[in-house]
Amino acid sequence: MKMKELKYTDLKNSFKxxxxxxxxTNDIEPFNGIIGQQRALxxxxxxxxxxxxxxxxxVAGSIxxxxxxxxxxxxxxLSQKESVPNDFCYIYNFDNPNEPIAISLKPGMGSEFxxxxxxxxxxxxxxxxxxLSGDMYEKEKKTIQDRYDRAKEDIMKExxxxxxxxxxxxxxxxxxIYFSPVHNGIVLSEKDFxxxxxxxxxxxxEKSPKIQEQTFExxxxxxxxxxxxxxxxxxxxxxxTTFAVTQCMSDLKIKYKNNLKIQNFLYSIQSDVINNIxxxxxxxxxxxxxxxxxxxxxxxxxxxxKQLNKPWENYRVNLIIDNDRLMHAPVILCKNPNYFDLFxxxxxxxxxxxxxxxxxxxxxxxxxxxxxxYLIINIRDLLSSMPTWEAFKRVIRNQELSIDSSRDIxxxxxxxxxxxxxxxxxxxxxxxxxxxHYQQLCQMDVDFKKLFKVKADFDDYYVRNKENSLKLAGxxxxxxxxxxxxxxxxxxxxxxxxxxxxxxxNKNRLTAIKQDIADLCIESNLIAKNTKKKNITExxxxxxxxxxxxxxxxxxxTLNEMISQGDIIISTDGAKVGQINGxxxxxxxxxxxGQPVRITANTFIGKSGVVNIEREIALSGTSHSKGVYxxxxxxxxxxxxxxxxxxxxxxxFEQLYNGVDGDSAxxxxxxxILSSLAGVPINQSLAVTGSVNQxxxxxxxxxxxDKIEGYFRxxxxxxxxxxxxxxxxxxxxxxxxxxxxxxxxVKEGNFHIYPISTIDEGIEILTGIPAGKLNDIGxxxxxxxxxxxxxxxxxxxxxxxxxxx
Numbered sequence: 001m002k003m004k005e006l007k008y009t010d011l012k013n014s015f016k017x018x019x020x021x022x023x024x025t026n027d028i029e030p031f032n033g034i035i036g037q038q039r040a041l042x043x044x045x046x047x048x049x050x051x052x053x054x055x056x057x058x059v060a061g062s063i064x065x066x067x068x069x070x071x072x073x074x075x076x077x078l079s080q081k082e083s084v085p086n087d088f089c090y091i092y093n094f095d096n097p098n099e100p101i102a103i104s105l106k107p108g109m110g111s112e113f114x115x116x117x118x119x120x121x122x123x124x125x126x127x128x129x130x131x132l133s134g135d136m137y138e139k140e141k142k143t144i145q146d147r148y149d150r151a152k153e154d155i156m157k158e159x160x161x162x163x164x165x166x167x168x169x170x171x172x173x174x175x176x177i178y179f180s181p182v183h184n185g186i187v188l189s190e191k192d193f194x195x196x197x198x199x200x201x202x203x204x205x206e207k208s209p210k211i212q213e214q215t216f217e218x219x220x221x222x223x224x225x226x227x228x229x230x231x232x233x234x235x236x237x238x239x240x241t242t243f244a245v246t247q248c249m250s251d252l253k254i255k256y257k258n259n260l261k262i263q264n265f266l267y268s269i270q271s272d273v274i275n276n277i278x279x280x281x282x283x284x285x286x287x288x289x290x291x292x293x294x295x296x297x298x299x300x301x302x303x304x305x306k307q308l309n310k311p312w313e314n315y316r317v318n319l320i321i322d323n324d325r326l327m328h329a330p331v332i333l334c335k336n337p338n339y340f341d342l343f344x345x346x347x348x349x350x351x352x353x354x355x356x357x358x359x360x361x362x363x364x365x366x367x368x369x370x371x372x373x374y375l376i377i378n379i380r381d382l383l384s385s386m387p388t389w390e391a392f393k394r395v396i397r398n399q400e401l402s403i404d405s406s407r408d409i410x411x412x413x414x415x416x417x418x419x420x421x422x423x424x425x426x427x428x429x430x431x432x433x434x435x436x437h438y439q440q441l442c443q444m445d446v447d448f449k450k451l452f453k454v455k456a457d458f459d460d461y462y463v464r465n466k467e468n469s470l471k472l473a474g475x476x477x478x479x480x481x482x483x484x485x486x487x488x489x490x491x492x493x494x495x496x497x498x499x500x501x502x503x504x505x506n507k508n509r510l511t512a513i514k515q516d517i518a519d520l521c522i523e524s525n526l527i528a529k530n531t532k533k534k535n536i537t538e539x540x541x542x543x544x545x546x547x548x549x550x551x552x553x554x555x556x557x558t559l560n561e562m563i564s565q566g567d568i569i570i571s572t573d574g575a576k577v578g579q580i581n582g583x584x585x586x587x588x589x590x591x592x593x594g595q596p597v598r599i600t601a602n603t604f605i606g607k608s609g610v611v612n613i614e615r616e617i618a619l620s621g622t623s624h625s626k627g628v629y630x631x632x633x634x635x636x637x638x639x640x641x642x643x644x645x646x647x648x649x650x651x652x653f654e655q656l657y658n659g660v661d662g663d664s665a666x667x668x669x670x671x672x673i674l675s676s677l678a679g680v681p682i683n684q685s686l687a688v689t690g691s692v693n694q695x696x697x698x699x700x701x702x703x704x705x706d707k708i709e710g711y712f713r714x715x716x717x718x719x720x721x722x723x724x725x726x727x728x729x730x731x732x733x734x735x736x737x738x739x740x741x742x743x744x745x746v747k748e749g750n751f752h753i754y755p756i757s758t759i760d761e762g763i764e765i766l767t768g769i770p771a772g773k774l775n776d777i778g779x780x781x782x783x784x785x786x787x788x789x790x791x792x793x794x795x796x797x798x799x800x801x802x803x804x805x
Contacts, residue, residue, distance in 0.1 A: 004761075005725075005754055008747035011738040012498065013507035019466065020473065020494075024487040024535055031474025034070045036462025036512065044071060047454035048078050048374075048428060054453050056396065056429040058379075060438045061458030064515030068333070068376065071430050071456075075331050075374040082329035085372020088321040088423050089113060090359050091261075092314040094268040100318075100359035102421040103261050108324040113262070114317040116255070120248055121312045124273070127244045129284045144236060148229035152222050159218045167203070168211050238274050245270050269315050276311040283310065313360075320344075320364045321371065321423075330373035334366050337381045339388045342366050343395070344403040346418055357417055362403055367395060370427045379433030379441075396451050401425050461504040461512050468510060469497050472517070479518055485525040491538035496520065499545065502705065502737040520544055552591030556710075559586075559595055564717050568655055570596050571684035572715050572724060578602060578676030580766070581687035582653070582668040583707035583726070594703065594710025596687050598654040599665065601672035605796045605803075606648025630663075631670050633694040634759075638786070639793050646800035647793060649673045664701035667692040670759060671766055678788035682766045685723035687711045690732075696759040700731035705738055712742050712751060720745060725752030727762050760786075 022028050034041060040059070047057040059067045087110025090100040105113060160170045169180050169187045180187050249266055256262040273280070323330070334342065344365035348357045366375065382389050395401050402422035431452060438455065441448040462468055473493045480487060488496070496517060503511035511517070521536075524544040528536045562568045570581065582599040585592055628651065636645050651669045668688040675682045689707050691699040708726050715724040733755050745751035756762045760771035763785050772784020780787035 004756070005752050006733065006736075006746070008743050010733060011736050011743045011746060011753070013464065013501060013737070014498070020470075020490045022473075022490065024489045025473065025477040025480050025493070026487045028470075028474055028477050030478035030481050031471055032069075032478045033073075033471075034066060035468050035471045035475070035510075037065075037458055040456040040458045041070075043454055043456035044074050044430075047430075047456070048075060050454070053399065054450055056431070056452045057454045057456060058431045058433065058438055058452045059456045059458065060433060060435045062434070062460050062513060064513040065458050065460070066512075066514045067456075067458055068378075068432050071376055071432065072331065072333060075376070075428070075430065079329040079331050079373055082373070084323050084326045084328060085330070085426075086321075087111070087319065087323055088368070088371075090318040090320055090362055090420055091265050092316075092359055094272060094314075098418055100362065100418060100420045101261060101265070102423050103259070104424075105259070107326065110317075110319045110322055111324045113256070114319045116252055117315055117317045120252060121315055124245065124248045125280070125283070125312065127248055128241065128273075128280045144232055145229055148225045148232075152225050155218060155221050155225075159214065163211055163214070166207060166211065168207070170215075234277075237277050241274050241277055241280075242270070245273050272311055272314070276309070279309040279311050313358075316360060318360045318362055320362060321368050323372075330370055332366050332370040332373070332375050334375060334377040334381075337366075337377050337388065337392075339385065339391065340365065342388065343391060343401060344368055346403060359418060359420070362418070362420055365401075365403075367401055367425060367427070368423065371401075371423070371425050372427065374428045374430060376430045376432065379431045379437050382431075383437070393447050393451060395425055396429060397447065399425050459512055461506065461509040464497075464501060464504075464508050464510045472497060472500065472510060475514065475517065476521060479521050483522060483525075485521060486528050486533065486536050488521070488536045492524070492536045492541050495538040495541035498737065499541070505702070505705070505737070506735050507737050508734055520548075523548065549591075552588065553593065555586070555588050556591075556593045556595070560713060560717060563596075563714055570598055570714060572718050573721050574684045575681035576684055577679060577681045578672055579684070580668055580672045580675070580682050581684065581711070582665045583687050583689040583711055584656075584665070585703040585706055592703065592706055594707035596711050596714055597656055599651065599668055599672050600654055601649055601651050601669065601676045603647060603649045603673060603676040603792075605646055605800050607646065607800075628666065628669065630666060630692065630694055631673065634670065634692065634696055635673070635793075637694065638696070639790050643794050643797040644800075645793065646796040647677075649676070663691040664689055664703075665691075667698055667759060667762060671763055674759075674763055674785060674789055675767065677792045678767075678785050679792070680767045680769055680785060680788065683723065683768070685715075685721055686725050686727060686766060688727045688762065688766070690727065690729040690756070690762075692759060698729045698757050698759070698762065700729045700735075704728055704732040704735050708736075708753065709739060709742055712745065715751070716741075716745075720750040722750055723752070724750070725754060727754045727756055727765060730755035730757045 040061070044057060044059065047055055057071075059071055061067050084107040086104045086106060087108070089103045089105065089110050091103060093099050093101050103113075156170070163170050164182065167182050169182050181193060249270070253263065253266055256266075342365045344367075345363050346357055347361040347363060348355050349361070350356075382392060391404075400422040403418075403420050429452075435457070476488055476493065476496065479485060497510065499520060500510040500517060501507050503513065503516055520541065524536050524540040527543050527547075528540045531540075533540065559568065563570050571579070572581075578601045580599050581596045584595050584597050586595050631649075631651075635647065639645070651672065653665075665688075667690040670692055671682060671688060687707075689701055689704065691701055693699060708728070711726055712724075715721075736753075742751065746753060754762075754765050756765070763769075764771050767785060770781065770784045772781040772786035774780060780790055
């Protein structure tokens with residue numbers, strides 16, 4: 001019986017240094033682009049050229065591929081061809097102070113507008129300080145006041161004359177108007193009044209109420225004159241102020257004549273200045289305070305300055321988006337997407353009078369800065385806060401953003417303050433994330449597919465060919481330059497290429513996870529420097545890989561030690577019925593390794609079919625349980641066409657207590673059952689991996705390289721017996737990237753790897769007995785495995801029938 005066996009040359013895709021046209025990485029051009037990934041690259045470029053709503057981009061792929069860096073490079077190139085977006089400002093809303101007004105201006109005009117308004121305020125304060133103070137101002141004000149003071153004096157003189165003729169003398173004091181009786185030209189005191197005769201007293205007493213009435217009338221006239229004087233002065237000041245404001249802002253009105261919001265803002269300022277003349281004068285008076293106040297005066301003056309009403313502060317401009325220095329559309333890479341960093345916030349300040357805020361304390365977020373351009377953000381960070389994710393979708397959906405000052409997601413209390421006018425948002429969003437996040441969002445978020453209509457899917461690998469291998473070498477040259485590493489020679493590049501294939505799990509592919517390559521280069525550089533090497537060679541690469549493996553292999557070493565000491569029972573020679581070596585994969589963080597496990601099968605008469613002991617005690621995963629059910633279907637279809645299946649077969653992964661999943665051991669379990677039924681021992685020098693379908697066809701599995709190397713290590717520790725080897729699915733030959741030690745053992749005939757496609761092929765290798773084919777009368781060849789199994793099942797069926805009769 002001839003057995004198919006792989007040659008040592010089939011075990012990895014060896015790379016020869018002579019294929020490289022350089023001696024070290026110093027001889028080649030550094031390369032930091034994406035290798036392969038044409039599907040993803042086309043998707044990114046397409047999405048970036050579609051301006052319509054909803055055509056945002058989701059970039060999916062594993063961490064370390066360089067998705068973010070590539071997306072950033074693409075949008076940086078595209079942004080060069082796009083115009084700079086408008087500036088945005090917030091200004092005071094005089095009609096509704098709680099709702100600041102947003103203004104859009106051409107790039108650079110926002111900064112100009114802000115500076116113009118600052119200059120206007122300075123100019124206005126200087127002009128009003130001049131026009132509302134000084135000798136000319138005081139003289140004109142005094143002229144107006146004197147005119148009305150003279151009118152008041154004339155009224156008082158006339159009133160004094162009239163009352164004197166009626167026998168009373170008027171006295172005008174600060175406390176009011178008083179009058180006293182006059183008799184024979186003499187002003188009487190209370191004592192003098194008391195000695196008057198009754199007739200004279202009666203005269204004064206009857207006259208007094210009329211004089212009081214006249215006094216009230218005079219007081220009304222005086223009060224009217226005071227009000228008139230105040231009104232005239234206010235009108236005069238208003239005219240002065242109006243003239244001053246008009247002159248100060250005349251250039252602004254002309255400059256911004258085409259912007260209706262700014263025009264309305266300027267007219268509102270003009271009215272506000274007139275309504276707050278007193279505040280301007282109070283400020284001017286405070287500015288004329290002593291130049292060098294004493295320490296005892298400092299605190300009261302500081303408090304007074306803080307409490308002064310400064311209406312001109314409402315004339316300032318909050319430039320929230322300033323694109324003056326941009327040369328093209330903005331590209332923003334968001335590294336910390338919390339709520340306020342994305343959408344902006346309203347700050348508050350605390351002073352002796354309490355907590356205050358205003359429109360000048362509105363601060364922009366990254367969405368404001370990316371407006372008119374591109375925003376790159378990681379979905380994992382966004383989803384860490386659902387309020388942030390919901391708000392982000394709302395901005396994209398509505399294409400506008402208002403700084404929600406009433407929302408503090410860290411506080412349970414909502415504070416109502418400002419409600420700024422929303423700013424229109426037009427940006428392209430690039431979400432960076434995993435395939436898992438993409439699928440979850442598609443299923444669970446109804447908005448997601450409407451907002452992110454384009455997906456760029458990065459593979460974890462790319463084709464291994466000369467072009468891509470040279471690009472990988474170029475990437476290593478880039479790492480050398482970026483991280484100040486020693487140069488890598490051709491042998492080191494060869495070792496890295498082979499390691500890349502191992503990471504990709506396929507000898508015809510290379511891993512796209514750049515981070516793995518970068519980490520290896522940095523560690524090998526340290527080894528080379530410590531040994532005073534000028535270049536990094538294959539030796540340093542292999543040492544770095546060995547050191548990394550040693551760091552993570554504590555658990556692996558412990559298991560191997562337990563196998564060597566017999567604590568974990570594994571047979572690597574001899575032959576046993578119903579017993580076989582299966583191969584599993586164990587994963588501990590960043591390290592995975594293959595480990596053999598003993599699988600046993602017992603068969604006897606019954607109706608339960610194949611019993612999965614792991615499933616019965618809840619240690620079997622769904623994939624493994626499915627694989628076991630397939631075994632019953634295979635046995636029934638192949639051996640129970642003429643007689644009923646009267647079989648119970650128990651399968652157990654011995655000494656495995658942490659559960660098992662996956663169907664990669666289903667063929668192994670089937671071999672153990674067939675061995676038990678046929679009574680034929682299985683060669684314990686061999687181990688098996690591979691799943692099986694209902695038709696007995698072997699199917700590919702994962703981790704084939706780790707499984708082979710894991711079993712080889714156990715056999716090597718015990719001493720190779722020339723028969724040790726592994727059965728693998730033939731489809732997995734392309735996935736072999738075995739280490740040099742295994743390859744050398746195969747080359748010397750000390751270890752064997754058999755690619756198989758059917759159960760019949762595998763059972764022949766394991767037992768050394770032909771599987772057997774059906775002859776013309778529907779019977780299996782005598783003494784073949786299938787014949788022995790068929791006969792045993794017929795015997796079970798007969799005995800079961802007799803027992804139940």
